[in-house]
Amino acid sequence: MKAVYGILIAVALAGILCAAGCTTTDTTGTETPTPTPVPEAVVSVAQDNNGDIIPVSMQTEIAIKLSENPTTGYSWNVTTVDGMTITDDTFVPPEEQIPGAGGVHVWTLKPDTTGLVTFSAVYVRPWEESQPADETYTVTFYVTPEGASVVDVTSADNGTTVSVSEGSAALVALDENPTTGYQWNASVSGSAEIAADSFVPPYSEIPISGAGGIHKWLVTFDGETSGSFDAGYARPWEETAQDAESFSVTFVGV
DSSP: OHHHHHHHHHHHHHHHHHHHHHHOOOOTTOOOOOOOOOOOSEEEEOGGGTTOEEEEOTTOEEEEEEEEOGGGTOEEEEEEEESEEEEEEEEEOOSSOOTTOOEEEEEEEEEOSSEEEEEEEEEEOTTSOOOTTSEEEEEEEEEOOTTOOEEEEOGGGTTOEEEEOTTOEEEEEEEEOGGGTOEEEEEEOTTEEEEEEEEEOOOOSSOOTTOOEEEEEEEEESSSOOOEEEEEEEOTTSOOOTTOOEEEEEEEEO
16 A cells, blocks of 8 residues: 555646746847836935036936025025926925024926026025026936936046947046036047036035035037047146046947
């Protein structure tokens, strides 16, 4: 009797193994697909993005959040909304109702078109005339075409070749400190074009003397990707020294 049970168990095991073998797919030689990053649904920017260039997509919801204290009489007055629609405009008061405490002004925007779009505002008392010293805020967004991307280029890429897919762009970001008199002087070649050029100053509620910021250039391409981005770091009134700091990358299409 034990022998019969043994035979039945062996037959059952053989059937299971056969079924497993018949349903297993042979993956030899199959390439693993490259994951496609999903763009953020919401991009939030604040005071420290003043002067910034920020890539987004047509599907991105943009939230701009700036400190505001109406008890002083000052408020943010939007001066430019180019290529975007404001879908919400709200003042968020402080959580603790402390006399004289400020809150946050929040604008929600949606891009209307691809390319460069701009938001600008000035912090003023509505009943006073504008003054040159008034606090201003400007941020530029690069709305990428469908299927395109933006390649980040930093000082770590100096001397390298940067691959950029068709229809995409590159965002070059280099440290710069204008308080020293030094600044980057950039140029491009080939099909490369500088579409936007901006200095992002350091942000601090208490001004920091001598602090540097970041210089950014958005590089787009007229046709197939080719050319280079070259920059030298110097004082404009001085002759360029042979050992002057420089930066260069070459662009190729993929």
